[in-house]
Amino acid sequence: MNIKEDISLPESATEDRALTIRDALRNAIVDRRLTPGTKLTESEVGALFDVSRTVARAGLQMLSFEGLVRLERNRGAFVSNPTPEEARQVFASRRLIEPGVVMSALERLDADKIALLRRQLEEESRYLNERGPTARRAEIKASGDFHLLLASMAGNAILEKFMEELIARSSLVIALYGRSGISSCGHNEHMAVLAALEAGDGERARDLMLHHIDHIEADLDLQVRDVTRLKDALDLA
Amino acid sequence: MNIKEDISLPESATEDRALTIRDALRNAIVDRRLTPGTKLTESEVGALFDVSRTVARAGLQMLSFEGLVRLERNRGAFVSNPTPEEARQVFASRRLIEPGVVMSALERLDADKIALLRRQLEEESRYLNERGPTARRAEIKASGDFHLLLASMAGNAILEKFMEELIARSSLVIALYGRSGISSCGHNEHMAVLAALEAGDGERARDLMLHHIDHIEADLDLQVRDVTRLKDALDLA
DNA sequence: CCCATCAAGATTGCATACAATTTAGCCACG
């Protein structure tokens, strides 16, 4: 298990430690330090974060609600191993929700928010030009963060929560079924969306976003490959 | 606390008892045996279901992920008290998602499913004609179940989960801000949606559903009433 | 050599114990 790498959030606060665990594990899953199928043993997670199994368990339960972790009774927690069908559902959901997010965000857009979005895109392109696995991870994270930032601007906490789940699950799906590395064209598409938003052209922004989602999904190899997946299901990890 | 009324699910099974608790409490919240603001003490919930606090706590945590329960650190769990703003977000989300649900369900519709939907509407109308609080609760439940049944037919487990959350939260919102009792016109509108679906007219079904959602929201009184809500926030039930 | 069986070890599900925090009641005081 290789989560320890970056995980050392000393921000103690009297806050909920289960939340800290959830966030750290989610980050690890999203940027692929934890790969689908990995077993997440309660005592191991607890030891990593220096808490009891009780707290670790609560964090894992949270992740299972987001679909990032699969809880099997008497067997434990595993990083989710989404099927091709689940992958399709993730993207179908995004096609339904993200256009609405774009339109809502546009209504509430102002100079500050545009600046934030632009900064996010700069971050994206920075990592795009770097080499090495750390940069790759940061790139993946940044790419999803653009969508999340946009979602946070739609002024709807519920949709934002849904988007958080969908983006995280997308990352998992791409990790499993992605053909190329992350599409560098994704960055260009993000820029195009932002340009349309700045121009106040909601229709175009919405269409660009839809095409962007289509492109991401088109990059997946969702063949049935049942044999492989079945083996994974039994072997896990 | 008045949950005990109906709650006695002897279906033991070796299943997860936290799930049982979640479902029972959710039902109680949705059909208003538990009103917003009510404190849900861990030991009390545990005693009701004959489990330890550990399990009760897990059930409450699940409900908090669905937005039905608010968890306050060191203070406990309370039935959610959604603000008018949250209420608006619930319906904005539904307006975004349910049209997609309708269209997807239409694609996969067959005679069996139509029969199920029809039976659901019959259930609705039956309770509509009965008197008494029990019938009222059943009516509320049945009304939401129509939407959930439709969602289950869309063939997308993620959207279905989202809808479950949205419908439950809608019920909470209506309990708080509803002007009339449940709109009996809701039933007619459900019938109209089904008719359009049977006719294969997705556009019309989608528009009818949107209007239906608009009507539900229009029946709410989302004035600021800050005083009341503030008092509630401090007093809580 | 492969596979079934079974015991030992590991892990989970759950209850319980205890400290930390909050709430409630009470009394004194203004």
Next chain:
DNA sequence: CGTGGCTAAATTGTATGCAATCTTGATGGG
């Protein structure tokens, strides 16, 4: 009569213990 503060009771946050279940690995038979 209202108010502030203090103590006791109630409640939550978390760790830990034990039984039930699963996993692993060794052993023996086919």
